Amino acid sequence: MEPDMKQKKIAPDYDIIKVIVFASSIIILSIILVGTIIYIITRNEVVHKLKSQDLPSIVESMAYRIDSRIERAKEVSLMLANDPQIIEWVSGGEKDPRQQDYSLKKISNLVHLATDFDYSNSFIVSAVSNQYWDENGNIIDTMSKNDPDDDWFFTTLSSGKKVSISFDYNKERRGTFVFVNALIGDIKQPVGVTGVGLGLQDLSREFQDFKFGKQSDLWLVDKLGKVYLSDDVEVNGKNIKQIIPPEASQRVIQHISAGTRGQYTMEYRNSDNQLTDLIVCPLSSTQWSLVFQIPRSDSIGFLNTIKLNTLFASLITLISITFFFYFVSTRLVNPYKKSIELNRELEEKVLERTKELHEKNTKLTDSIEYARRIQKAILPSEDTLSEIFYDYFLIWKPRDTVGGDFYWAKKVDSGFFIAVGDCTGHGVPGALMSMISISILNQVVKGPEDTPSSVLQKLNILVKKTLKQENRDSITDDGLDIGLCYFDNNNRITFAGAKISLYIKNERELRVIKGNKKSAGYTRTSSGYTFTDTVIDVNSNDLFYITTDGYIDQNGGPKGYSFGRKNFMKLINSCYTKPLSEQQEIFLQTIQDYMGNEPQRDDMALIAFKIK
Amino acid sequence: MHKLIIEGSKSTPEINFDPDNNILSIKGQSYPENAFKFYEPILDWVDDYLKKLENEAKVQIDFTLPYINTSSSKCIMMLLEKCDDAFLDGKVISLTWYYDEDNESELECAEEFTEDLNLPINILPR
Numbered sequence: 001m002e003p004d005m006k007q008k009k010i011a012p013d014y015d016i017i018k019v020i021v022f023a024s025s026i027i028i029l030s031i032i033l034v035g036t037i038i039y040i041i042t043r044n045e046v047v048h049k050l051k052s053q054d055l056p057s058i059v060e061s062m063a064y065r066i067d068s069r070i071e072r073a074k075e076v077s078l079m080l081a082n083d084p085q086i087i088e089w090v091s092g093g094e095k096d097p098r099q100q101d102y103s104l105k106k107i108s109n110l111v112h113l114a115t116d117f118d119y120s121n122s123f124i125v126s127a128v129s130n131q132y133w134d135e136n137g138n139i140i141d142t143m144s145k146n147d148p149d150d151d152w153f154f155t156t157l158s159s160g161k162k163v164s165i166s167f168d169y170n171k172e173r174r175g176t177f178v179f180v181n182a183l184i185g186d187i188k189q190p191v192g193v194t195g196v197g198l199g200l201q202d203l204s205r206e207f208q209d210f211k212f213g214k215q216s217d218l219w220l221v222d223k224l225g226k227v228y229l230s231d232d233v234e235v236n237g238k239n240i241k242q243i244i245p246p247e248a249s250q251r252v253i254q255h256i257s258a259g260t261r262g263q264y265t266m267e268y269r270n271s272d273n274q275l276t277d278l279i280v281c282p283l284s285s286t287q288w289s290l291v292f293q294i295p296r297s298d299s300i301g302f303l304n305t306i307k308l309n310t311l312f313a314s315l316i317t318l319i320s321i322t323f324f325f326y327f328v329s330t331r332l333v334n335p336y337k338k339s340i341e342l343n344r345e346l347e348e349k350v351l352e353r354t355k356e357l358h359e360k361n362t363k364l365t366d367s368i369e370y371a372r373r374i375q376k377a378i379l380p381s382e383d384t385l386s387e388i389f390y391d392y393f394l395i396w397k398p399r400d401t402v403g404g405d406f407y408w409a410k411k412v413d414s415g416f417f418i419a420v421g422d423c424t425g426h427g428v429p430g431a432l433m434s435m436i437s438i439s440i441l442n443q444v445v446k447g448p449e450d451t452p453s454s455v456l457q458k459l460n461i462l463v464k465k466t467l468k469q470e471n472r473d474s475i476t477d478d479g480l481d482i483g484l485c486y487f488d489n490n491n492r493i494t495f496a497g498a499k500i501s502l503y504i505k506n507e508r509e510l511r512v513i514k515g516n517k518k519s520a521g522y523t524r525t526s527s528g529y530t531f532t533d534t535v536i537d538v539n540s541n542d543l544f545y546i547t548t549d550g551y552i553d554q555n556g557g558p559k560g561y562s563f564g565r566k567n568f569m570k571l572i573n574s575c576y577t578k579p580l581s582e583q584q585e586i587f588l589q590t591i592q593d594y595m596g597n598e599p600q601r602d603d604m605a606l607i608a609f610k611i612k
Numbered sequence: 613m614h615k616l617i618i619e620g621s622k623s624t625p626e627i628n629f630d631p632d633n634n635i636l637s638i639k640g641q642s643y644p645e646n647a648f649k650f651y652e653p654i655l656d657w658v659d660d661y662l663k664k665l666e667n668e669a670k671v672q673i674d675f676t677l678p679y680i681n682t683s684s685s686k687c688i689m690m691l692l693e694k695c696d697d698a699f700l701d702g703k704v705i706s707l708t709w710y711y712d713e714d715n716e717s718e719l720e721c722a723e724e725f726t727e728d729l730n731l732p733i734n735i736l737p738r
Contacts, residue, residue, distance in 0.1 A: 424682060477686060517724075522686075553679065553717070555641070561715040562679055601643060602681065 027321065031314045039310070043303055050277060050299050051265045059263065059281035059290045062218065069198060070285040073119070073180040074163050076110065077195035080124070081162070081182035090126045090184055090192040094133075104137040110196060111135040120177065120199035124184075126192040127157055156181045156193050165286050167220075167228050178286075216294035217243075223257035223287055225249060240291070244270060248278070255280050256289045267296070368401045368428065375402050375431055378438055380409040388416040388487075392609035393584035395551070403603035404430020404480075405548045408441050414448040415488040417455075418607070420500060422548035424478040426603045436466055437480050452484040452496030453531040456520055460498075460529060463521030471523065479521025483546045487611055491538040496531045503545040503569070504536065505576050510569055540612045543576060550604035551587075556594040563594055580608060613664060616657045624650055625677060631661055637674040638688075647683035651691070658691055662698045671695075671705040676738065678711075678718050685725075692729060699731035707731060710738035 080086060083106070089099035107122035112135070122135040125143060132141040143150045156164055163182045178198040183190035208231045220229035225240045241249045248268035255264045264280040278293040329335065351358075375398075385392055388411055398405060404423035409416060419441065423433030437459070444450065444458045463479055464470050483500030487493050495502045497515020504511045513534050518525040553562045575586050587606065613631045620626030625640030636658075644650040665671065673695065680688055692707070699705045709726065711718035719735070726733045 422682075481682075553681075555679065559712070559714065560641075560678075561712070562717050564716045566716050 024318075024322075027318065031318065035310050035314060039303070039307055042306070043300060046300050046303065047277075047296070051279075054299070055265060055277060055279040055292060055294075056263050056281070058218075059279050059292045062292075063281045063283050063290050066220070066290070067283055067285045070165065070178060070180070070283075073178065073196050073198050074165070074182075074285070076119070077180040077182035078163060080106065080122075080194045080196075081184045086124065086194065087185055087191065090124065090128060093128050094126060094131070104133060107133070107194070108135050108137060119196040121197040122195070123197070124192060124194045125153055127184075128191055152179075152181075153193060156183070157190055159183075160187055162187055167222065167286070167288065213294045213298035215298055216292065219291045220283075221252070221256060221289055221291050223253065223259075223289075225253045225256075228288065244268065244276075244278075244293070252278065252280055252291060256282065256287075259287065270295070371428070371431060372398075372401050375406075375434065378435065379406060384409055384411070387411065388418070389609040390611050391580045392607065393580045393587075394608075395584065395587060395604055395606040397550075397600065397604040398426060398430070399550075399600050399603050400427040402428060402431035404433055405550055405603035405605035406434040406438060407605055407607055408438055410442070410445055412445075412447050415486060417445055417452075417484065417486050418546070418609075419482055419484040420546040420548060420605050420607055421480050421482040422500065422550070422603070422605070423480040429478075430603060433478055433480060436463065437482070440466070448486070448488065450486075451533050452486050452494050453533040455484055456482065456496050456498055456531040457529065460520040460525055461527045464523070464525075464527065467521070469521065469523045470527070474523055477523050479519050479525070481515075481519050481548065483515055485544070485546070487538075491612070493536050493538055493544075495534050495536070498525075498531060500546065500548065502534075503547075503572060505543040505545070505572050506539060506541060510573055512569075538611060541610065543572075543608060543610055545572060545606070545608045547606040548602075548604065550600075550602040551591060551606050554591055554595060554598075554601055554604070556596050556598045560598070563591065567594075580610070583608065613661065616654065618654075627654055629654075629657060629661070631664075634665075634669050634671045635674065636671065637676075639674075639676040641679040642677060642684040642688070643679060643681035644684065647681070647687050651684070651687035655687065655690060655694070658694055662694060662703070665698065665703055667702055667704070669704065671703065673705065673707040675707065675709045675722075676711075677709075677721070678715055680721060688725065692725060696729050696731050705731050706734070708734040708736060710736055713737045 083103075085099050086103045086106070089096055089103050092099070094100055103124060107124060110119050110122045124133045125131070126133075130143040131139045132143060134140050141150075143153045145154060152166055161183070163180065166179045166181065168177050168179060180195040180198065181193045182195050183192075184194055185191040217235070218231045219227045219235065219240065221227055221240055227235050227238050227240060227243075230236050235243065239249075240252060243249075244252070245268060248266070251266060259282070261282065261284075263282075265277070266279075267275060267277050270276050275296040276293050277296055277299065278291065280289050280291050282289045379396070385394065388409060394407065396405065396407065403426045405426075406421050406423070408419040408421065421434065421437055423430050423437055425433065440459055440462045441455070444455055444462070459482070460479075467476055467478055468474055469477060469479075481497075481499040483495070483497040483502060485493050485495050485502065495513055497513070498518060498520045500515045502513040502515075504513070513536070516531050518529055518531075547568070551563065552565055552568050555562055557563075571587065571590055575583050578586070587608075591604075615631065616627055616629035618624070618627040620640040623641065623643045623645075625638050625642050628635075628637040628639070630636075677688070695705050695707070707726065707729070709722040711722055713719075722735045726735070
């Protein structure tokens with residue numbers, strides 16, 4: 001058992017490889033699935049956060065700053081408008097020098113000293129004199145109803161609102177200004193307008209710092225879509241309709257002009273088909289809104305890094321798992337070794353259990369081998385055969401240690417008898433039959449008066465008698481085929497056969513003398529059946545062959561058919577001139593080659609001889 | 613009556629007896645260790661079948677037997693004799709024995725077996 005086990009190398013077979021591939025695929029798929037789901041969830045959360053928190057907080061912050069600026073400007077303007085000295089000075093037609101001095105200084109200081117607040121200008125415009133006083137103390141304009149540029153003045157006067165705000169994009173100054181106008185005196189009958197102009201240049205710069213994402217935009221937009229302030233100077237003064245696709249700008253304008261208080265988030269695809277997020281935040285102090293937009297890819301660009309890193313980590317994990325499993329399975333667990341161990345244990349168990357059978361089998365085998373010795377003892381010895389033949393070879397190969405094929409020889413004064421027989425069956429039953437047959441032959445054959453045909457007839461009768469096969473209803477129906485030759489010392493042979501033929505080969509021809517068509521001993525062969533004698537003259541170098549059907553009916557070759565008589569005769573013809581010892585080899589080898597892997601089908605007995 | 617179908621093996625032929633279509637087919641080499649044991653149920657079936665057979669029915673027996681050992685020969689002979697007796701009794705039975713031209717002993721075997729039969733025989737190459 002041991003050597004066998006060691007030779008079984010632990011080689012991977014296709015099933016194991018299939019399992020490994022399957023397991024790996026499952027792991028890879030799981031990782032991909034989990035990774036994808038996590039990525040999708042994360043991305044959605046990021047987008048959600050972007051829309052609900054990040055974008056709003058940016059614009060809110062910005063809006064707050066702008067709002068507070070404007071609120072402060074409003075306060076300042078109100079202060080100016082409510083200042084009694086200024087009211088008096090304007091009402092009085094700007095005559096009082098002391099009041100004039102005071103008022104002009106006031107607005108000058110706002111601009112020139114309070115630089116933190118970035119009031120780029122300040123003004124007092126009288127409704128009495130229509131004169132426009134600026135922060136430098138000069139009258140720079142006289143309001144006229146005919147001048148469209150002065151419309152703001154008259155509109156403000158008649159507005160009835162204490163404070164109002166107007167945005168103006170000033171081309172000369174290249175900037176957006178917020179003018180806060182406060183009515184001096186009674187709202188219904190104001191005497192003038194005063195206020196400050198707010199430069200939002202630094203706000204514009206702050207826009208650039210505030211926004212995140214290189215490709216984002218931050219604009220201050222009115223309800224018609226005009227951009228008053230932008231992080232990008234080139235955009236100032238344009239309409240958003242010129243910048244973003246019509247459908248999107250439509251929605252933005254709609255929302256701004258609707259004047260609703262809350263923020264408005266939306267998304268659209270820009271001219272490059274990039275998905276862009278946009279948020280509109282109205283300023284509480286004015287009718288304008290802040291608009292912030294950023295391409296989606298900018299805001300969630302960082303996710304790509306996560307994606308890549310996750311992929312990388314997964315790969316590392318997979319490789320580590322592989323190594324780990326490999327290590328565990330080969331060093332620690334090693335299912336292969338285990339299974340071979342198990343196999344060995346099972347084999348031992350099986351061996352134990354079959355020990356009894358094994359012993360019985362050995363007994364049987366021993367018994368049969370002993371039987372073979374007895375059978376061989378009964379068959380003619382080599383000496384006997386050498387005595388009666390000039391030369392011969394013999395092939396006797398029972399299929400199962402003992403068999404039903406036999407050969408028999410008897411020397412008498414006038415010559416000798418030689419027979420080859422094939423009893424029913426093979427193995428033990430065949431051997432028993434051969435014993436009976438040989439025994440009867442010994443009994444029946446006395447001398448030359450016993451012609452082969454008479455011998456066969458007696459054999460037929462006696463076998464039937466011995467096996468009680470005299471009628472058709474007997475329990476058994478066994479018998480034998482036999483070919484029997486009598487050689488007298490006068491170079492003549494007499495042959496009779498029961499389904500066995502005699503082959504005679506010489507230079508001229510290969511002659512076949514067929515036996516009778518009935519076998520000896522069977523119930524079908526009546527006791528009265530007579531066999532036929534054939535007498536032939538023997539010449540020197542005549543080669544005689546007698547064979548049972550074992551050799552001829554052996555199957556093999558490409559179609560698994562019997563060797564056949566034709567092949568047998570061909571074989572005789574081909575090696576007739578060779579010495580008989582060599583022929584024995586050839587006959588053995590030929591049938592061996594023809595058989596190939598087929599087992600021996602029947603007992604074989606073949607004798608070839610020369611008598612001179 | 614039920615069909616008799618026995619799968620063939622290396623040493624036993626395939627038996628396919630169809631009582632509805634009246635076709636009895638034996639195909640394959642026959643050299644079982646115990647021929648009587650193998651052929652007994654087959655012979656019993658044939659007995660039963662022939663007993664129940666009507667005179668109008670046309671029975672076709674198809675043999676393809678490349679090799680028959682001695683003990684099987686007896687059984688095959690018994691089967692053929694049963695059919696022959698039925699034929700002489702008036703039943704319509706014919707036998708076709710197929711042989712391979714490459715196998716000389718097959719033709720000889722067919723001729724030997726059918727020599728003494730009365731029912732119509734056809735020995736044909738396959």
